[in-house]
Amino acid sequence: MSDSTRVIPPGATLGILGGGQLGRMVALSARSLGYQVRVLDPDPGCAARPVVEHVLAASFDDASAYAELARHCDVVTLEIEKLSLAGLKAAARFCPVRPGWELLQIIQDKGLQKQWLSEHGFPVGTFRTAQSAVELRTALDALNTNCFIKSCKGGYDGRGQFESSSAAQADEAWSALGEQPVVIEQALTLEAELSIMVARSPSGQVAIYPPALNHHKSRVLEWSLLPGPLDPEIARRAEEIGRSLAEQLSLEGLLAVELFLIDGANGPELLVNEMAPRPHNTFHHTEVACPTSQFEQLVRAVCGLPLGSCEVLRPAAIANLLGDEGGPNAPFASALEVPGTRLFLYGKREARPGRKMGHLSAIGATPQEALARVQEAKARLSRG
Ligand SMILES: Nc1ncnc2c1ncn2[C@@H]1O[C@H](COP(=O)(O)OP(=O)(O)OP(=O)(O)O)[C@@H](O)[C@H]1O
Numbered sequence: 001m002s003d004s005t006r007v008i009p010p011g012a013t014l015g016i017l018g019g020g021q022l023g024r025m026v027a028l029s030a031r032s033l034g035y036q037v038r039v040l041d042p043d044p045g046c047a048a049r050p051v052v053e054h055v056l057a058a059s060f061d062d063a064s065a066y067a068e069l070a071r072h073c074d075v076v077t078l079e080i081e082k083l084s085l086a087g088l089k090a091a092a093r094f095c096p097v098r099p100g101w102e103l104l105q106i107i108q109d110k111g112l113q114k115q116w117l118s119e120h121g122f123p124v125g126t127f128r129t130a131q132s133a134v135e136l137r138t139a140l141d142a143l144n145t146n147c148f149i150k151s152c153k154g155g156y157d158g159r160g161q162f163e164s165s166s167a168a169q170a171d172e173a174w175s176a177l178g179e180q181p182v183v184i185e186q187a188l189t190l191e192a193e194l195s196i197m198v199a200r201s202p203s204g205q206v207a208i209y210p211p212a213l214n215h216h217k218s219r220v221l222e223w224s225l226l227p228g229p230l231d232p233e234i235a236r237r238a239e240e241i242g243r244s245l246a247e248q249l250s251l252e253g254l255l256a257v258e259l260f261l262i263d264g265a266n267g268p269e270l271l272v273n274e275m276a277p278r279p280h281n282t283f284h285h286t287e288v289a290c291p292t293s294q295f296e297q298l299v300r301a302v303c304g305l306p307l308g309s310c311e312v313l314r315p316a317a318i319a320n321l322l323g324d325e326g327g328p329n330a331p332f333a334s335a336l337e338v339p340g341t342r343l344f345l346y347g348k349r350e351a352r353p354g355r356k357m358g359h360l361s362a363i364g365a366t367p368q369e370a371l372a373r374v375q376e377a378k379a380r381l382s383r384g
């Protein structure tokens with residue numbers, strides 16, 4: 001049987017690169033399915049620790065640690081992009097690594113990713129890349145409008161970004177972002193932010209959730225709604241983009257695609273913001289809305305099991321709990337009185353400002369009711 005059709009059955013061992021909240025939730029699903037789970041994370045007390053068999057505490061730069069993890073696993077997947085390509089290659093000598101290093105190489109560099117998207121005919125906003133302060137100034141001059149300047153590597157939750165309004169800010173932006181390669185994007189007027197989640201198994205089976213509608217505050221996700229109440233034509237187009245990306249990237253695992261809806265010259269238009277080859281914050285509601293959560297779907301995909309249904313059985317919303325929100329003294333009981341709500345805390349020991357500590361979810365008869373409920377539950381938490 002070829003590697004791509006071999007089933008890695010329950011009872012086998014799944015390795016996860018990264019033991020943050022996404023790794024923790026993947027591990028919980030894997031355990032429900034009967035898998036053993038081992039993770040690699042620099043922090044021995046990471047969020048996944050209480051729910052996995054073993055944490056290999058090592059730097060994400062340590063390629064030999066990836067091999068050590070893979071030596072004890074039947075398949076390895078990942079929950080973050082900031083990984084060493086040499087490490088992914090080293091792990092692949094021992095067991096399948098899904099998704100593989102080729103996909104990570106494109107995605108972990110925001111500049112390379114935008115270039116790949118544009119070269120492969122996917123719609124993106126106007127952008128430039130720059131390797132120096134001089135190139136940055138030239139790019140800002142050429143774009144001649146408000147811009148988002150983003151570090152090519154390492155940014156998340158809006159960190160590693162600088163919003164500029166003129167080329168005169170080039171030197172300031174270059175040093176604020178740590179004097180490293182950047183991508184410069186025209187600041188777009190967004191009608192809405194959407195995301196799509198697609199799963200593809202090594203044998204080529206594809207499953208796709210309907211698009212979610214996402215709301216950001218200060219560049220960080222505040223809430224997300226599934227299904228996003230969208231024009232059916234926009235939803236269809238979003239799914240088409242997700243499916244086509246999964247095929248062209250020969251995806252093995254999950255791919256989240258963040259999309260911008262803009263009012264284009266010929267009507268509403270979708271542009272790809274960025275991709276993430278892993279579970280995504282904007283699909284946490286699949287846990288309560290769908291027969292198969294995104295976490296279980298990842299396990300199924302990388303283990304070669306049949307993909308589960310992505311149908312939305314009932315609308316759901318999630319709201320993130322950041323920093324002190326949802327701290328130890330928060331009135332959880334009051335929040336959980338709101339009908340249809342659930343609480344997910346990630347077990348992180350330290351609540352730094354802006355750090356994702358957990359989320360609330362709510363189901364409702366309509367997406368709007370689910371959103372109203374999750375917002376009410378969150379408001380009750382902050383009243384504490
Ligand atoms: N070109 C743009 N025009 C308008 N808004 C933008 C643009 N780029 C980014 N944003 C806003 O900033 C948010 C974060 O941007 P982006 O997704 O690129 O950063 P990130 O740090 O990778 O975020 P995350 O890790 O949370 O996905 C977007 O969701 C959007 O709200």
Ligand SMILES: [Mg+2]
Pocket residue numbers: 258273274
């Ligand atoms: Mg983003």
